[in-house]
Amino acid sequence: MAPPEYDAVDTNEELIAWSREYCRTVRRERGVDVRFDLVEWAVSTRAKRRAAAVERPTLPDAKVGDPYDWDSVPGADGRPLPCTVSLTRAAFESFDRSEWEATLRHELIHVEQYQRDGTTGHGPAFRRRAAALDTDVHCPAFADPKYVLTCRDCGGLVARRYRDCKLVRERERYRSDCCGAGLALARGPE
Numbered sequence: 001m002a003p004p005e006y007d008a009v010d011t012n013e014e015l016i017a018w019s020r021e022y023c024r025t026v027r028r029e030r031g032v033d034v035r036f037d038l039v040e041w042a043v044s045t046r047a048k049r050r051a052a053a054v055e056r057p058t059l060p061d062a063k064v065g066d067p068y069d070w071d072s073v074p075g076a077d078g079r080p081l082p083c084t085v086s087l088t089r090a091a092f093e094s095f096d097r098s099e100w101e102a103t104l105r106h107e108l109i110h111v112e113q114y115q116r117d118g119t120t121g122h123g124p125a126f127r128r129r130a131a132a133l134d135t136d137v138h139c140p141a142f143a144d145p146k147y148v149l150t151c152r153d154c155g156g157l158v159a160r161r162y163r164d165c166k167l168v169r170e171r172e173r174y175r176s177d178c179c180g181a182g183l184a185l186a187r188g189p190e
């Protein structure tokens, strides 16, 4: 499917399509050495602290910085075994675009390392790549939002906020985009 605009991402399929396309752009523009035909994508809707993760097989004797002998893996035909980039839906919801893009660049480094070395970690090699790709060394985590505003009519999510802001304080003055209805505070300290 053709990737949607970032602001139009709705379904999990669209989240994958957008994220995959972004990663292809990063590979093209920044020279990341990744084979996307050997990458699978998934969206996790379970509650997690990590914004995304690369799920991969554990390989004997794999070491970061040491190109892995994929010929030694039965059935691999000398190619890296597939790995899965798992995207956490709630992280996408709570991050802004630049945070989400940085998350994807972080995971791309894991894929690059894994496909070359058979494993990946946050050591010095990762740090150098993270600096080159302008992303964090630590796996991006996210917190539960303090406030969740929903539509009074349909119950749909309107906004998550991490701090008391105007939208939270003056929510009586706002209307939902979906139904033009008032906003309910579905989660908050009050």
Ligand SMILES: [Zn+2]
Residues within 6 Å of the ligand: 106, 110, 122, 137, 138, 139, 140
């Ligand atoms: Zn990481």
Ligand SMILES: [Zn+2]
Residues within 6 Å of the ligand: 151, 152, 153, 154, 155, 156, 176, 178, 179, 180, 181
């Ligand atoms: Zn609504």
